[in-house]
Amino acid sequence: MTEAAIVSERPRPKRRRRRVTAGTVGQYLALALTVAFTVFPLVWLFLTSIRSSADIFSVPVHIIPETATLTQYVSVFVEYDTMGYVWNTVIVSVATVILVHLLAIPCAYALSRFRMPGAMLIFGVLLIMRMIPVIALAIPLFAVFAAFGLLDTVWALILSHTAAKLPVAIWLLLGFMQDVPKEIEEAAQSDGAGTVRTLVQIVAPLIAPGIGASAVITFLFTWNDLLLALTLTSSKAAQTLPVGLTNFVSQFGIDWGAMSAAGVLMVIPTLVFVWFAQGLLVKGLTTGAVRG
Amino acid sequence: MRPVAQKQVSGRRRRSPLPYTWQRGYLLASPALLVMLAILIYPLGYSFIMSFFRWDLSGSAPFIGTGNYTDELFGRQFNQALRNQAIFSIISITIEVVAGMAIAVLVNGKLRGMRLARTLLLVPPMIAPAVVGLNFRWLFNTQYGLVDALLRMFNLPDIPWLNHPTWALVSVIVADVWQNTPLMVLLFLAGLQSLPQEPLEAATVDGATPWQRFWHIVLPLMRPVIMIALMLRIIDTFRTFDVVWLMTQGGPGGATNLLTVYSYLLAFQAVDFGHAAAVSYIALGMSLFVLGLLYGVPWLIAKRRAI
Numbered sequence: 079m080t081e082a083a084i085v086s087e088r089p090r091p092k093r094r095r096r097r098v099t100a101g102t103v104g105q106y107l108a109l110a111l112t113v114a115f116t117v118f119p120l121v122w123l124f125l126t127s128i129r130s131s132a133d134i135f136s137v138p139v140h141i142i143p144e145t146a147t148l149t150q151y152v153s154v155f156v157e158y159d160t161m162g163y164v165w166n167t168v169i170v171s172v173a174t175v176i177l178v179h180l181l182a183i184p185c186a187y188a189l190s191r192f193r194m195p196g197a198m199l200i201f202g203v204l205l206i207m208r209m210i211p212v213i214a215l216a217i218p219l220f221a222v223f224a225a226f227g228l229l230d231t232v233w234a235l236i237l238s239h240t241a242a243k244l245p246v247a248i249w250l251l252l253g254f255m256q257d258v259p260k261e262i263e264e265a266a267q268s269d270g271a272g273t274v275r276t277l278v279q280i281v282a283p284l285i286a287p288g289i290g291a292s293a294v295i296t297f298l299f300t301w302n303d304l305l306l307a308l309t310l311t312s313s314k315a316a317q318t319l320p321v322g323l324t325n326f327v328s329q330f331g332i333d334w335g336a337m338s339a340a341g342v343l344m345v346i347p348t349l350v351f352v353w354f355a356q357g358l359l360v361k362g363l364t365t366g367a368v369r370g
Numbered sequence: 371m372r373p374v375a376q377k378q379v380s381g382r383r384r385r386s387p388l389p390y391t392w393q394r395g396y397l398l399a400s401p402a403l404l405v406m407l408a409i410l411i412y413p414l415g416y417s418f419i420m421s422f423f424r425w426d427l428s429g430s431a432p433f434i435g436t437g438n439y440t441d442e443l444f445g446r447q448f449n450q451a452l453r454n455q456a457i458f459s460i461i462s463i464t465i466e467v468v469a470g471m472a473i474a475v476l477v478n479g480k481l482r483g484m485r486l487a488r489t490l491l492l493v494p495p496m497i498a499p500a501v502v503g504l505n506f507r508w509l510f511n512t513q514y515g516l517v518d519a520l521l522r523m524f525n526l527p528d529i530p531w532l533n534h535p536t537w538a539l540v541s542v543i544v545a546d547v548w549q550n551t552p553l554m555v556l557l558f559l560a561g562l563q564s565l566p567q568e569p570l571e572a573a574t575v576d577g578a579t580p581w582q583r584f585w586h587i588v589l590p591l592m593r594p595v596i597m598i599a600l601m602l603r604i605i606d607t608f609r610t611f612d613v614v615w616l617m618t619q620g621g622p623g624g625a626t627n628l629l630t631v632y633s634y635l636l637a638f639q640a641v642d643f644g645h646a647a648a649v650s651y652i653a654l655g656m657s658l659f660v661l662g663l664l665y666g667v668p669w670l671i672a673k674r675r676a677i
Contacts, residue, residue, distance in 0.1 A: 192395025
């Protein structure tokens, strides 16, 4: 009896396990293909950046580089003097992140807590500002900054990025502010803390992940921007790395090796944030579901 | 995110012991509001007004009414850019959303390596579109590029990717799809993982096939997420510039001019700011119009049915 029961029961879990396996294989295959298509173009960029110039311009194309060399990276800095672009990009991105958050945190706090007449209008404007094509902003900013003599300075870039990234940052932070219970603030204030102190010492630490998420998003979109930098700067005094990439095309013919090496350098911050702050990035992308 | 406003209206009726007065609110918000007023709203308003003038930075700018707009709307180059924009937006958004959903469903399981895969999927949407553009320009290079080399390996004819009007537009779409499909996968995965399990289990008990479950249960439940994804991509494709600029600069012969690229060329190569501003506002108007259709048409249909 018992043996018969065992025998009759055995096939069922076995069959189920096999069915799961077949589905899982398909899933793994899909996963592997997706990952391959995602990663391969970047691997190719990296491979191009470590080839010698002779290897780059060889026909037929060698998939695996014949030798690995750092000459392209050396030429990026020595021949093309890219360090200036790097510094400008770092200065603009860091200053933008700081300014945006100094402005956006109190603004989001005010919008989430204080009964302000016209708040609906402000929400509406914030939403519309996220949809404006950057070119619609770049054209008048060129004229305005020209009038103030700010063209071709990092200040033009810092100011325009700060304004352009504010709506997204405020919107993101608003979502996190809502989750802070008001009772905590009420306790702080009945203990004699003022509005600013409550914001700085109580609310800001509680929404630290939100601030982190919006800081990472703001930093990367400023770092990556091409259009504003292309319109508002014209010399190495203020040009950023993405504009530097376009100079590889127009000025020197196309030096694919050095250009790929510069491209790899541009991607590094993204890789660092994706690796170390993945949670913040996903939060920033899916909470606000925003770009630009 | 709408609850913010609602909370303020309904929840704040009771007297709070806190000094949440509107004056204080505006004091806190004013720096940000002033910066946006000065560097966003004022310039946008300025260029909107100037789009009704002959504006070429030469000093005199006579009022010409809607001249810039009618010039462009009936102009050959604008209509070419508009056609390119329509093809680019429709094809790339369709591929990104459909492929994004398919991949999201396929990898929505507890697989080994899922964490790593999700990490890798974050990379393309977050790297500079300028780098994506240069990289695909290199991959599609007809002499030394990898794609044509692979075609030759399989004895297939070369494709003149960036030198041919149609293929150039295809190349730009490929680059955009590569960069943005992973973003769709991430959004849809987040949506799939927050779906209620009961309806799916009930359908399985009733003998629904996986396809029926997806089509009749998952897809309708995912509608809000899909709408947000569509909205994001519509807004973004109407702003696409960087990828195209690094790959083709709008060429060959204007075959990859999208509205933003065309507007940039008008302003900074032809130094015709009036026409450029007009084009940028037409682009904004069109993306608003498409978004209106996206949300308005389902709403109208629902209303009809209700009556």
